[in-house]
Amino acid sequence: VSIIDTITNFLIKTGIIFLPFFEAINYFPYLVFSYIGTIVSLEDNFFATLNSAIFSGGSFCYIAKNIKCNINLSTYFRTQSEDFAQFERTLLIVSTSASVVYTE
Structure with a gap:
């Protein structure tokens, strides 16, 4: 059992x-x-269209109604190549009366 699996299951x-x-x-x-x-x-502007077409990953966060997330959630995207472009996408959904602190 990995730490990631344990945390993911706890959060869900x-x-x-x-x-x-x-x-x-x-x-x-x-x-x-x-x-x-x-x-x-995706029609909003050139960069939104570009990101929608070629994004390479990212993060997804959903907080259910009335849930207060007491853990600061964060993501860190890093590229280790000079020849590689990375196009991340983050989707945060925070339901009614819910809260979260998210850092990217």
């Missing part, structure tokens, strides 16, 4: 989903596709 039991973006698509497609592009659409 408390009403918090915090996963890499593509894992969220696999496990919670309804949530992802219900919200993605609702604030910044």
